[in-house]
Structure formats: structure tokens, C-alpha cells
Amino acid sequence: MKDLLRTQDLSRDDIEMLLATATEFASNPLRSRDALAHKSVAIYMTKPSTRTRLASETAVAHLGGTPIFLRGDDLQLGRGETIADTARIISGYCDAMIVRTFAQSDVDELGAHASIPVINALTDVDHPTQLLADWLTIRENFGSDITGRKFVYLGDGNNMSHAWLIMGAIMGAHVVAATPEGSWSPDSKVIAQAQSIAAKTGGTVEVVHDPEVASRGASVLYTDVWMSMGDPEAERAAKMAALSPYAINGHLMGLAAKDSIFMHCLPAHRGEEVAADVIDGPRSVIWRQAFHRRTTIQAILYHASRGELKGN
Numbered sequence: 001m002k003d004l005l006r007t008q009d010l011s012r013d014d015i016e017m018l019l020a021t022a023t024e025f026a027s028n029p030l031r032s033r034d035a036l037a038h039k040s041v042a043i044y045m046t047k048p049s050t051r052t053r054l055a056s057e058t059a060v061a062h063l064g065g066t067p068i069f070l071r072g073d074d075l076q077l078g079r080g081e082t083i084a085d086t087a088r089i090i091s092g093y094c095d096a097m098i099v100r101t102f103a104q105s106d107v108d109e110l111g112a113h114a115s116i117p118v119i120n121a122l123t124d125v126d127h128p129t130q131l132l133a134d135w136l137t138i139r140e141n142f143g144s145d146i147t148g149r150k151f152v153y154l155g156d157g158n159n160m161s162h163a164w165l166i167m168g169a170i171m172g173a174h175v176v177a178a179t180p181e182g183s184w185s186p187d188s189k190v191i192a193q194a195q196s197i198a199a200k201t202g203g204t205v206e207v208v209h210d211p212e213v214a215s216r217g218a219s220v221l222y223t224d225v226w227m228s229m230g231d232p233e234a235e236r237a238a239k240m241a242a243l244s245p246y247a248i249n250g251h252l253m254g255l256a257a258k259d260s261i262f263m264h265c266l267p268a269h270r271g272e273e274v275a276a277d278v279i280d281g282p283r284s285v286i287w288r289q290a291f292h293r294r295t296t297i298q299a300i301l302y303h304a305s306r307g308e309l310k311g312n
């Protein structure tokens with residue numbers, strides 16, 4: 001597999017390899033300091049980013065390469081040059097491309113026309129690099145044996161909810177998304193796809209609408225912002241009202257397992273999707289999760305640049 005375009009592209013073996021390598025980068029960031037020596041990685045983003053941009057730039061630096069950051073309006077793409085031509089040009093100068101944008105189809109098209117690895121750094125429907133950091137953090141907390149554990153996402157049925165369900169299914173986990181019915185539930189095609197993956201891996205995928213039922217006995221309560229980048233402002237009030245029962249607070253954490261942890265991909269809005277005493281409390285693992293954005297992106301770059309991702 002050349003690219004990492006979607007969470008579903010990762011095989012269980014790819015994930016295990018990436019988590020093992022990321023663990024090594026966590027304790028020794030410079031252990032492969034020449035892997036990208038004299039090479040460059042283009043990081044193209046048409047949406048804001050704190051973690052993914054910094055994690056990507058520092059990961060490239062730790063591998064001995066040069067990151068080249070490009071905003072949406074830096075390229076001629078904004079003036080009508082095609083995605084295919086852009087992909088070919090960047091392939092001539094760089095050794096990998098990390099892309100954050102709106103349409104998944106744009107990232108797919110870059111991958112199709114680039115000869116170098118293209119890595120999805122978030123689209124409107126997926127966030128594969130985030131999930132590797134999340135599962136490394138989960139593994140550090142609970143080990144490899146996740147029998148009997150329940151991994152619950154609460155809130156908006158957005159890109160993060162999709163990636164959560166698909167990755168959990170690949171890992172053979174019992175994953176749950178608790179979202180409102182209707183507009184803000186996960187895409188039904190993604191749910192079906194996660195269920196079909198889970199049927200092969202021994203996992204279980206559930207989409208429910210009751211936040212208390214979802215939280216009861218959970219090992220992880222995970223949430224994300226309620227207004228994603230690009231969401232229409234006109235929907236804000238209705239969306240906030242629909243999502244308010246899914247806010248993670250002390251009551252929902254109290255229903256979760258005794259050893260449960262709180263996770264959030266960040267950025268967070270305290271008082272909206274999560275209460276301040278939860279995200280800043282003793283069961284929150286958000287800083288370790290954010291730290292692993294760099295270790296896992298470093299592992300993706302390391303293995304993708306060596307052609308070592310197998311895919312499905």
C-alpha cells in the first residue's frame with residue numbers, strides 16, 4: 001500500500017507494526033534520524049491544525065528530513081491547476097505528502113496521481129492518523145487483551161466517530177458510538193462497513209442514542225468538538241441543543257468502569273462536549289494522546305517511505 005488515505009485501508013498487521021515502531025520513537029525520537037535524510041515531506045493543509053501540523057513537522061525533522069508546510073492558498077491549486085498536475089509536481093520534489101482538507105475525494109485523487117505516499121491528515125469523513133495515537137494510548141492503559149472492554153465515543157457523528165468505529169472494528173474491539181438520531185449520527189455506509197469488518201475480526205460495532213446506556217461499564221469515554229471545521233454556523237444552536245445530552249461529565253464518567261479513561265482528540269471546548277473537571281481530571285489521558293500524534297505520524301512516515309504498509 002503506497003498511501004494512507006482512509007482508516008479502513010490499514011490492516012491489523014499494519015497497525016501492530018506502526019504501534020510497535022511508535023513505541024520506540026516515544027522513548028527514542030532519534031533512533032531513525034537518517035531515514036529521511038536529504039528528503040522532503042510536503043504538508044498541505046486547507047484547514048487549521050495545531051497538533052497534526054506540529055506532529056508532522058517534528059516527525060519529519062526527527063527522521064532527518066525537511067518538512068515543507070503549504071497552506072491552501074499557497075499552491076496554484078487555488079487558481080485552477082488540477083489536483084492531478086499538483087500531485088505529479090509534488091512527487092517530483094518530495095518523498096511523501098501529508099494532506100488535510102475537506103473532501104475525501106480530493107485526497108483520494110492526490111493519492112491516485114502521486115508517485116509518493118499520500119497520508120490523510122483529516123478530511124470531512126475520516127482522521128486515520130489520529131486513531132493510531134488513540135490506540136497506542138489505549139494499549140498503554142489497558143494492554144493488548146481487550147476482552148470484555150467497551151470503547152465508547154459520545155457526541156457528533158462526524159469524521160472522528162467514523163474513524164473510531166472503523167479502527168475499533170479492525171482491532172476486534174467492542175466499539176460504540178452514542179450520537180443523536182438523524183442529522184448528527186454517523187454515516188450509515190460507514191456503520192455498515194465497520195460492522196462488516198467486525199464480523200471478520202470478532203469485534204462488535206454498536207450505534208446507540210442513549211448516552212447513559214453507552215457509558216455504563218465503558219473502559220473509554222471519547223469525545224470530539226461539536227462544531228467541526230467547515231460545519232455551517234447556521235446549524236450551531238440546533239446542533240448544540242441536540243448534542244447536549246452527550247456531554248461527558250462526572251455523571252457519565254461515574255457510570256463507566258472503575259479503571260476507565262477519558263479521551264479527546266482535541267481541540268476541546270470545556271463546558272460543551274466535556275466538563276472541565278473531567279478533561280482536567282485524573283482519568284483524562286489527553287496529553288499522552290496528543291504526544292502520540294508525533295510518535296505515530298513518525299512511524300507512518302518511516303514505514304510508508306520504505307513501502308512497508310501492506311493494506312487490506
Ligand code: CP
Pocket residue numbers: 048049050051052053122130265266267
Ligand atoms: N486532533 C487534531 O487533529 O488536532 P489538530 O486539528 O490541532 O491538528
Ligand code: NVA
Pocket residue numbers: 122123158159160224225227228229265266267
Ligand atoms: N471533528 C473535528 C476534528 C478536529 C481534530 C474537525 O473536523 O474539526
